[in-house]
Amino acid sequence: xxxxxxxxxxxxxxxxxxxxxxxxxxxxxxxxxxxxxxxxxxxxxxxxxxxxxxxxxxxxxxxxxxxxxxxxxxxxxxxxxxxxxxxxxxxxxxxxxxxxxxxxxxxxxxxxxxxxxxxxxxxxxxxxxxxxxxxxxxxxxxxxxxxxxxxxxxxxxxxxxxxxxxxxxxxxxxxxxxxxxxxxxxxxxxxxxxxxxxxxxxxxxxxxxxxxxxxxxxxxxxxxxxxxxxxxxxxxxxxxxxxxxxxxxxxxxxxxxxxxxxxxxxxxxxxxxxxxxxxxxxxxxxxxxxxxxxxxxxxxxxxxxxxxxxxxxxxxxxxxxxxxxxxxxxxxxxxxxxxxxxxxxxxxxxxxxxxxxxxxxxxxxxxxxxxxxxxxxxxxxxxxxxxxxxxxxxxxxxxxxxxxxxxxxxxxxxxxxxxxxxxxxxx
Amino acid sequence: xxxxxxxxxxxxxxxxxxxxxxxxxxxxxxxxxxxxxxxxxxxxxxxxxxxxxxxxxxxxxxxxxxxxxxxxxxxxxxxxxxxxxxxxxxxx
Numbered sequence: 001x002x003x004x005x006x007x008x009x010x011x012x013x014x015x016x017x018x019x020x021x022x023x024x025x026x027x028x029x030x031x032x033x034x035x036x037x038x039x040x041x042x043x044x045x046x047x048x049x050x051x052x053x054x055x056x057x058x059x060x061x062x063x064x065x066x067x068x069x070x071x072x073x074x075x076x077x078x079x080x081x082x083x084x085x086x087x088x089x090x091x092x093x094x095x096x097x098x099x100x101x102x103x104x105x106x107x108x109x110x111x112x113x114x115x116x117x118x119x120x121x122x123x124x125x126x127x128x129x130x131x132x133x134x135x136x137x138x139x140x141x142x143x144x145x146x147x148x149x150x151x152x153x154x155x156x157x158x159x160x161x162x163x164x165x166x167x168x169x170x171x172x173x174x175x176x177x178x179x180x181x182x183x184x185x186x187x188x189x190x191x192x193x194x195x196x197x198x199x200x201x202x203x204x205x206x207x208x209x210x211x212x213x214x215x216x217x218x219x220x221x222x223x224x225x226x227x228x229x230x231x232x233x234x235x236x237x238x239x240x241x242x243x244x245x246x247x248x249x250x251x252x253x254x255x256x257x258x259x260x261x262x263x264x265x266x267x268x269x270x271x272x273x274x275x276x277x278x279x280x281x282x283x284x285x286x287x288x289x290x291x292x293x294x295x296x297x298x299x300x301x302x303x304x305x306x307x308x309x310x311x312x313x314x315x316x317x318x319x320x321x322x323x324x325x326x327x328x329x330x331x332x333x334x335x336x337x338x339x340x341x342x343x344x345x346x347x348x349x350x351x352x353x354x355x356x357x358x359x360x361x362x363x364x365x366x367x368x369x370x371x372x373x374x375x376x377x378x379x380x381x382x383x384x385x386x387x388x389x390x391x392x393x394x395x396x397x398x399x400x401x402x403x404x405x406x407x408x409x410x411x412x413x414x415x416x417x418x419x420x421x422x423x424x425x426x427x
Numbered sequence: 428x429x430x431x432x433x434x435x436x437x438x439x440x441x442x443x444x445x446x447x448x449x450x451x452x453x454x455x456x457x458x459x460x461x462x463x464x465x466x467x468x469x470x471x472x473x474x475x476x477x478x479x480x481x482x483x484x485x486x487x488x489x490x491x492x493x494x495x496x497x498x499x500x501x502x503x504x505x506x507x508x509x510x511x512x513x514x515x516x517x518x519x
Binding site: 251253254262263264265266267311312313314315316320321322352355411412414 | 428429441442445446448449461462465466468469470471472473475478480498499500501
């Protein structure tokens with residue numbers, strides 16, 4: 001167990017190196033487990049509910065930067081099994097609101113150095129991100145986003161069909177399609193990352209700095225006394241704690257209900273699918289808001305397709321035929337050459353959608369009960385910055401400036417942060 | 428695929444309907460305070476279980492329906508016309 005090394009810089013996470021790879025390759029020695037299992041203590045200084053990228057990143061920064069080591073992350077199943085393992089792993093910061101751009105840009109910056117910070121290869125590939133415009137209204141929004149982005153030093157520009165055709169082979173940029181491509185918002189720093197590696201890297205980092213990670217530990221109740229949190233009930237017993245963070249995305253309103261805090265969210269599934277692997281040909285991420293589809297090619301060669309959320313409330317993670325038909329049709333409108341490719345599998349993850357497509361972060365009316373929820377369709381890309389900001393919030397009791405616009409109180413005061421740059425929003 | 432038992436049209440694919448969210452009473456716009464109005468607009472129960480919802484059968488009878496649906500299993504145990512209360516089996 002180790003923390004800072006006295007010179008203000010966090011200690012390097014050891015254990016993985018070219019030397020250890022060579023040594024274990026030669027000796028066939030087993031690798032140590034990336035994080036340990038612990039007995040559940042009867043009290044912690046802080047309890048984080050949800051072992052996804054948000055919960056684990058918060059634990060990591062809380063232990064590393066704020067010296068809070070007596071903390072636990074409770075996960076009802078296994079780490080990274082919720083939204084963190086079900087998203088399409090796209091990172092970008094070309095949002096529309098100044099609050100959103102600043103926030104997601106910090107996240108991309110943290111992702112750029114994450115592999116070195118965690119000593120874990122997260123395979124962040126900044127291959128460029130294109131959001132296609134099929135009509136004048138979306139082209140106008142693209143220009144608007146570009147200007148907002150430029151003001152915050154985020155690399156964004158609107159490009160025309162010729163340039164798009166150079167960047168994306170096989171894309172039908174002719175004007176004979178039902179939704180001709182008029183232009184695109186091009187965002188070179190955007191890309192994809194290996195989402196499991198991010199979760200595992202944060203789990204390992206949190207463990208090294210002393211946090212306990214408890215899998216198969218489901219929260220069944222939150223104890224509130226005199227308006228403040230005193231503990232959580234789990235299927236493995238009660239834990240006394242003065243600080244609880246709800247980082248459970250799709251299940252966030254169920255957890256907040258336990259503390260008596262109402263949430264302005266609706267849970268809906270978002271479905272995604274992956275094809276059989278083919279040779280690399282697509283080295284950008286292509287998104288169409290009009291057609292509700294995004295396409296990228298993984299390092300293994302599979303094409304990953306995502307859509308928008310199912311148009312009704314649901315906690316079901318079953319796939320639907322409507323989705324498969326829809327996504328196949330939309331992908332073929334963009335890239336007719338893919339007509340013989342086969343889908344390997346489809347899955348879905350739960351999104352807790354907020355009315356303004358921005359997250360809900362910070363304190364609640366119950367003292368000691370914090371939320372990092374409302375992650376809708378954009379939670380994974382915000383993992384590092386959310387962890388950093390929520391760690392500061394938990395340690396000091398006050399939300400740092402970068403998340404000050406995302407408080408729960410905005411829904412009753414009317415100061416919404418309408419994020420029309422979110423993936424679920426058509427333009 | 429999810430089938431909703433429309434009282435007028437019989438069991439129909441959910442894609443024919445538009446989801447209207449959890450059924451609830453709208454406060455009087457003339458007398459509600461902004462806070463009451465925002466609470467009505469934004470805050471919902473969001474249950475993982477039985478939920479009473481409004482659905483609009485846009486591609487069918489064009490009636491508003493009140494549907495009791497399980498949000499985990501998608502099972503539907505009741506559906507009636509919101510205005511008339513009709514729960515008929517419908518024609519299939």
